[in-house]
Amino acid sequence: MTLKNAIAALCLKSKFLKLSCFVFWIIFLAIQLLPNEIKAQDNDERNMPLMLGSSLPDDFWNKDFLIYNDGDTTRRSLASYKGKLIILDFWWSKCAICLAWMKEKEAVASKFPRNVKLVYVNPLVTKDRFQNVLSIQDKLENSSLHGTFSSIIEDDYIHKLFPSGGYPRYVLISPRGNFIALSSMSNINEPNIRSILKDYKLKDE
16 A cells, blocks of 8 residues: 555544644645755756856757847757857847947957857846847947847846856857856957867867
């Protein structure tokens, strides 16, 4: 006889035990549910935020992000960027410096088209929404190296992996999928990127 059946049988035998059995039954059910709740909390805490050197969780690659593309939106994952050096560029619509440095960062990434991917991320904590980004589309086009602009917007996931209050800021993810740097603008340059790719034996030539 299982513990569950034993409790039920005991409760049926005596009217005086009904209240006690009811309380015990609630406690029993709570105990059964507790491991799953703890497991879910452990998963969240394990994934957010990431420590330097940590591997990116599977959700980072599999999650469908809202992508802004020159006034339109789509949803897609970052799975196709696995194996590349990813530069996450966190920005917001009211950050003049963010826009001013876009061409420079894009120019650096364009030197390594096969192995480097620059990904703009606009987090929810900036209070930007689609309309905020759309309202500065002209500025984004002018700030972009190629006159087009694409960014993850309304993000509430990536920012939790790499929390910070300042913009712009840059997160580097290695070709092996590890968080390797939280960087300022001055470190995102061609010699540094070339050195990182050399460490991973990757060449664009």
